[in-house]
Amino acid sequence: MKSNEGFWRVLDKPDQSSHSEDCQFLRMLSSIERWRGSAIPDKVGTLKSKSVVVLQPMSEHLVWGRLPPGLKLSVGSTVIIEPSTSRCVHRNVLIGRVISPLWGDGWLPVKMINPTNSEIVLRKNAKLADVYPCIALEDFDHVQEQRVFQNVAISSGSSCGSLSAKSSVSGAKHFSDIRLDEMGLKDLNLNDCEVSPFWRSKLIDLIKKYECVFSRHSLDCGEAKGFCHRIRLTDDRPFRLPYRRVSPAHYQKLRETLDEMEQMEIIRKSSSEFASPLVLVWKKNGDLRLCTDFRWLNARTVKDAHPLPHQADVLAALGGNALFCTMDLTSGYYNIPLHEEDKKFTAFSSPLGLHEYNRLPQGLCNSPATFMRMMLTIFGDQNFMSLLCYLDDLLVFGKTEEECLQRLELVFQRLRDHNLKLSPSKCMFLRRSVKFLGHIISQDGVASDPMKVEAIVNVSEKDLMEVDGVTPSVGKIRSFLGMVIYYQHFIENCSMIAKPLFQLMTGQKRPRKGRGVGKRSGAIRKLTPADWTDECRGAFENLKTMLVNQVLLAHPDFSRPFILSVDASMSGLGAVLSQV
Known part of the structure; x- marks a missing residue:
């Protein structure tokens, strides 16, 4: 269906009705990514819980499970999460089918319903659901399918045109791969292009025309014409540092x-x-x-x-x-x-x-x-x-x-x-x-990169401590806040939530360089285990929780007016430019 030009023509039109089920279904299909690689597995693996999970009675839950380590994952591909056929799964739990992108960490969401009147406890490493790849029609045997179409076309001459068109669509992937291999660009993946075969063919023609701008190996870089880098020194006295030992x-x-x-x-x-x-x-x-x-x-x-x-x-x-x-x-x-x-x-x-x-x-x-x-x-x-x-x-x-x-x-x-x-x-x-500068860019807006967010969420309280494990480290807290501040526009009241952590760094400025370094301009307070309070712990956990809650920021429309909201007090001032 995604190979049909009419599929993308519908998506390119703005939604006339926000309740259009057909358009919502097509948009879901447009976000599906086929399995990458030569071999498509029948089953990706089984999700397991990594901690104890309590399912409240008569409630629906979204539980995160993880695939076993060591599996060959097709990062970015779309997978289907279905109820497991294993007998180890709890009988009273209902598992809903979920379509989700597959990330390199192996974490996937599972929709679970507890229809009983009592709590259900899932133990650590309990089997939750099975994961299967999304398979497109183009991923089946093209040769056999093409032969079937040809045989049918011969037996029924009137339908020859439509059937040959179908076979050409099914073989579009192989044709593009062959053309890229002929140019020595097998690392260039065009199977993820979310356009019709017509525009994909136009793209291949464009790449063929400018194939010289693509590298053939990691060090096959160009040499810019008309540019060079100059190094101006304030002190040109030579220095010679010893090399670092190598195993x-x-x-x-x-x-x-x-x-x-x-x-x-x-x-x-x-x-x-x-x-x-x-x-x-x-x-x-x-x-x-x-x-x-x-x-x-x-x-x-x-x-x-x-x-x-x-x-x-x-x-x-x-x-x-x-x-x-x-x-x-x-x-x-x-x-x-x-x-x-x-x-x-x-x-x-x-x-x-x-x-x-x-x-x-x-x-x-x-x-x-x-x-x-x-x-x-x-x-x-x-x-x-x-x-x-x-x-x-x-x-x-x-x-x-x-x-x-x-x-x-x-x-x-x-x-x-x-x-x-x-x-x-x-x-x-x-x-x-697409991913750009640590964000997911789409027509709807800008979202944070789940892989970057996961790296931040995986930081534990122990990772912020000194070697003794109980004294907070200023450098590690500063590094954690630096990662969080990069996504601060996705966190409401980010500065207010992180205030206890910023207070730990008060008075922890690095000594100045140059004259007067030896003079003490003020005592630098050293942190103690007592400085890591419940407020600091709560701020640390709240920041990670806010990052997990995916927020989509819409693109600004410069053809419409903006709203300027200002606030001032005796301690500071602020302004926000927004659009409704």
Whole structure:
């Protein structure tokens, strides 16, 4: 049904009636994501409770269960949660069927009803429900289905046209995959495009035209034309820091990574009088990322004041759009070359020798400013109008498929003209909802990213304590509040709820740098176990609870008037710009 052009034509029209069951059903289908991967399992797994759950009598509950660890999950795909066939499930509990997206953590909601007059207690690790993948008609055997259609078409000549059209729709997925494989872009996933096969074919033609802007591997980055990074120092006296020791088991992987980067001309061997230590960072997939500790160099660097876009300004420009495309530049900073005279400053030491960067590395204090200046030079006239750029992240939006493809072609053309490349695995085209800057963007509004929220909710009270487990840590509390404040616009009265936690950091300012550091301007109060009160504990739990309650913020409509609400007192003032 999603392959039918009429399906999306209905969704593109505004709701004339908020009680239209047909439109609500179609919108539910539009959010369904097919199972990714070559093999579709018959059953994903069984959900189990991770704590004791008490079901109140004559009540409906939403209980969260988790899939067993170690399963191969298709993150982002839609699954169906159904009653379990196991005999271990409580007989008096009714399980409702639920359609939900599958996240990497394995947590899924289960709708449970207790129809009895007494409480029902579900023990820890109790089986709740079974999880199955959503299977589309296109996921069945295309070859066999196509043969059936051909045989029927031969036997009944009058219906040949309609049947051949059905078989072509069923084979659309394989055709697009074959075309991408021919271009060497097998990592580019177009099966999640929420448009008809006609527009998907138009998208493939556009990608074919600009296939040079897509990378073929992780270090296949471009080299921006007309841009270079300069390093201005306040003190050019050389410094030489010793390298950090590396486990002998990692020597081979380090050598391979350095050789690969040298072949791609990202780094080169150096004879510089400067040396910063190399830092090895291991990714979740086992790959090695090379970082450099540039703190000594940054302390002597003249800072660049070029601003980065404000998150609120970026998200406020998306109203009235139905389709979104997100793109990410391959090895973003490596796309900008370093000035020849400044390469010696970026030299880094390791057990395998001294190297220096040919491209802009991560860790330099002015790297974000230089990169943002380049992006605004290339896309500045279209920023906030047809696209959004935040460092190496690009978001293209549009009201219709045709408008979105036109804007995509403009982006591809400018990327090609400036010799920049995109990472195919991080590109999502023609989607009804996408992830951008830690938020879920859709036509209806902006929501928080469930995976980010889960990481915050999983922070326990013990994680905020010092080594002794009872004394609150100022640094850990500051880190927790930093994560929460990022989503403060989704939490009503966030500052008021977090006030007890902010009070713990009162008088905990870091000592000033420069003259007078040794003088005591005031005693810094050290926290004790008694400072972690019930109010602090309640604020900590309330903030996590408020984040779990998903709130959708509607896009502002700048064609309508706004309401300015102000409030002032002897201790402060505030203002809120809202729209009804």
